[in-house]
Amino acid sequence: MNVPSNLETASAIAVLRASYPQKAIRLQFGETMLALAAEEPDFVVLTADLMYATGIEAFGAQFPSRLFNLGIAEQNMAGVAAGLALCGKLPIVSGYAAFTTLRAVEQARADAAYNGVKVIFAAQSAGLSYGVGGPTHQTFEDVAIMRAIPNMTVLVPSDAAEVDACLRAALVADIPGPIYIRLGRGPERCWSSPGADFAIGKAMPLREGTDIAIFANGSMVVEALVAADFLRGAGIGARVLNLPSVKPFDTLAVQQAARAVSAILVVEEHSVIGGLGSAVLECLAETASPPVRRIGVADIFPPIGPAHELRAHLGLCAENIVAQAFELLELAGPGTAAAAG
Amino acid sequence: MGRPSATLNDLAEMARINRRDVARMFMAAGNGHFGSCYSCTEIVTALYFALMRVDAARPDWPDRDRFILGKGHAAPTLYSALIRRGFMPEDWMDEFEVKVGARLMTHPSRRYQPGVDTSQGALGHGLSIGVGMALAGKIDARDYAVYVLMGDAEIHEGSVWEAAMSAAKFRLGNLTAIIDRNGFCVDGRVDDVMPVEPLADKWQAFGWDVTRLDGHDLTALLTALAPRRDATKGRPRMIIADTVKGKGVSFMEDVRSWHSDAISAEQYARVMEELGEGAS
Numbered sequence: 001m002n003v004p005s006n007l008e009t010a011s012a013i014a015v016l017r018a019s020y021p022q023k024a025i026r027l028q029f030g031e032t033m034l035a036l037a038a039e040e041p042d043f044v045v046l047t048a049d050l051m052y053a054t055g056i057e058a059f060g061a062q063f064p065s066r067l068f069n070l071g072i073a074e075q076n077m078a079g080v081a082a083g084l085a086l087c088g089k090l091p092i093v094s095g096y097a098a099f100t101t102l103r104a105v106e107q108a109r110a111d112a113a114y115n116g117v118k119v120i121f122a123a124q125s126a127g128l129s130y131g132v133g134g135p136t137h138q139t140f141e142d143v144a145i146m147r148a149i150p151n152m153t154v155l156v157p158s159d160a161a162e163v164d165a166c167l168r169a170a171l172v173a174d175i176p177g178p179i180y181i182r183l184g185r186g187p188e189r190c191w192s193s194p195g196a197d198f199a200i201g202k203a204m205p206l207r208e209g210t211d212i213a214i215f216a217n218g219s220m221v222v223e224a225l226v227a228a229d230f231l232r233g234a235g236i237g238a239r240v241l242n243l244p245s246v247k248p249f250d251t252l253a254v255q256q257a258a259r260a261v262s263a264i265l266v267v268e269e270h271s272v273i274g275g276l277g278s279a280v281l282e283c284l285a286e287t288a289s290p291p292v293r294r295i296g297v298a299d300i301f302p303p304i305g306p307a308h309e310l311r312a313h314l315g316l317c318a319e320n321i322v323a324q325a326f327e328l329l330e331l332a333g334p335g336t337a338a339a340a341g
Numbered sequence: 342m343g344r345p346s347a348t349l350n351d352l353a354e355m356a357r358i359n360r361r362d363v364a365r366m367f368m369a370a371g372n373g374h375f376g377s378c379y380s381c382t383e384i385v386t387a388l389y390f391a392l393m394r395v396d397a398a399r400p401d402w403p404d405r406d407r408f409i410l411g412k413g414h415a416a417p418t419l420y421s422a423l424i425r426r427g428f429m430p431e432d433w434m435d436e437f438e439v440k441v442g443a444r445l446m447t448h449p450s451r452r453y454q455p456g457v458d459t460s461q462g463a464l465g466h467g468l469s470i471g472v473g474m475a476l477a478g479k480i481d482a483r484d485y486a487v488y489v490l491m492g493d494a495e496i497h498e499g500s501v502w503e504a505a506m507s508a509a510k511f512r513l514g515n516l517t518a519i520i521d522r523n524g525f526c527v528d529g530r531v532d533d534v535m536p537v538e539p540l541a542d543k544w545q546a547f548g549w550d551v552t553r554l555d556g557h558d559l560t561a562l563l564t565a566l567a568p569r570r571d572a573t574k575g576r577p578r579m580i581i582a583d584t585v586k587g588k589g590v591s592f593m594e595d596v597r598s599w600h601s602d603a604i605s606a607e608q609y610a611r612v613m614e615e616l617g618e619g620a621s
Binding site for chain 2: 044065068070071073075076078079080081082083084085086087088089091106107110111114115116
């Protein structure tokens with residue numbers, strides 16, 4: 001195994017990353033809502049004075065009778081959504097992740113999940129995507145919270161095309177309960193192909209490899225791909241598994257991937273408590289597993305900062321994935337890539 | 342199907358039976374929210390036995406009128422009405438809270454109880470759900486009416502006022518909310534714990550039509566709660582019902598502790614004696 005110098009690593013990773021074009025998630029959400037409105041006449045959209053901020057002004061202009069602005073009142077919005085769903089409507093709640101999951105969580109739980117009605121919570125600005133907003137608008141507990149609610153589906157798509165596919169899948173899914181869709185905000189690197197299928201409950205293998213597995217979702221998928229492609233150049237086979245469906249969780253795929261490698265990294269733009277890392281550990285704790293290391297937001301209120309720089313500052317980046325991979329593989333001992341390479 | 346034609350005497354009798362049923366359920370459990378149930382007996386009776394369009398054979402009938410018990414802890418009053426309207430079997434009353442898997446519990450559950458339009462329990466949720474239901478009726482041009490019954494301390498919850506604003510904004514003429522103004526919450530007089538008056542002024546200021554009446558006066562209730570089925574006309578309607586906590590049982594009336602209390606066999610016998618012989 002050749003551990004490249006830091007400078008070489010940084011430069012090579014930057015080149016790999018730059019090969020992926022960017023598109024804003026908010027822009028994609030607005031485009032998808034507009035396209036779906038014409039295709040699917042049955043859904044309505046609710047927002048809490050976030051029509052512009054969640055990118056649905058074009059939807060509102062073309063379909064004014066299907067957009068309901070509840071003002072800055074997320075609890076009422078979630079309850080109204082449940083009431084609509086109880087009367088056969090399909091509401092999509094377009095808000096910010098922080099307020100959807102922290103302020104209106106009781107309505108999401110009691111009114112939507114317990115009643116068993118389908119409400120789609122499209123929660124933008126999640127993670128550190130609104131990093132400059134500071135910890136009131138950064139959202140790193142939402143997956144943990146929503147995952148713990150019975151009857152709640154939790155989806156974390158990554159780039160623009162996957163956001164589009166995820167929304168389409170959620171809209172047609174025959175699920176008697178709410179669906180939480182965790183969304184970013186600004187530009188994210190695009191790795192996936194437009195029009196690809198999105199299967200709720202399924203993991204998506206993106207790279208094969210037998211040395212280390214990198215499990216990721218959301219904005220960290222592209223970082224995992226960049227890291228894996230860099231590692232390949234250094235002689236390390238890194239398997240990448242995209243896990244947008246945190247609940248239901250593809251336990252089988254995770255366990256199969258775990259059996260094929262010597263070490264596992266889980267990378268997510270979320271607290272290390274309760275999110276994807278926890279879901280992976282929960283499912284691997286019941287079976288033989290190689291060592292698992294989680295990369296996420298430590299149990300802290302992060303500093304403010306632009307999304308991509310803030311993620312990098314906190315180690316949510318390909319550079320850190322690569323560094324952690326080298327460390328883990330050395331720790332994993334003889335018979336691993338470190339020895340073989 | 343539809344609403345039965347009921348005379349005032351019939352309704353008074355159904356109210357009496359409802360109070361006996363409630364006592365029967367609470368006796369099965371050994372305790373219960375007597376005060377909270379007995380203050381809204383006439384309101385629920387008027388709705389289910391004279392006003393609402395419901396059909397026990399079709400609990401999910403899309404055109405049925407909806408009822409939301411925001412003050413979910415008064416569920417036995419609703420259970421009695423649903424049982425006497427044929428939505429649920431009478432013997433479910435005797436398993437109220439008594440075993441794992443009991444169909445009837447402290448708070449209404451859509452999951453286990455046919456005829457319950459939404460699960461409730463956490464206070465301050467009902468009006469928002471009612472706004473959603475009324476809005477759905479308006480979008481789909483259906484002519485059902487939506488009723489939400491709240492406690493007078495339930496409106497301490499801020500989300501109630503969020504919902505109040507939205508009902509006025511969307512001009513939900515098919516929505517009726519009722520406040521059961523029995524004056525007590527768990528810790529004492531509502532207006533000591535957190536004052537709510539002037540109630541009528543507040544709801545008027547929020548854009549609602551407001552009527553204040555005696556919540557035990559069936560004649561007044563029948564008029565004020567008459568279904569509003571045209572969602573395109575008028576404003577949301579608030580009925581402030583002045584009531585007596587524990588109404589109908591002498592030793593429970595206007596007594597704080599009977600918001601929720603244990604009941605002895607001797608007290609139960611007195612309750613049933615005061616409520617008269619009958620169905621339960």
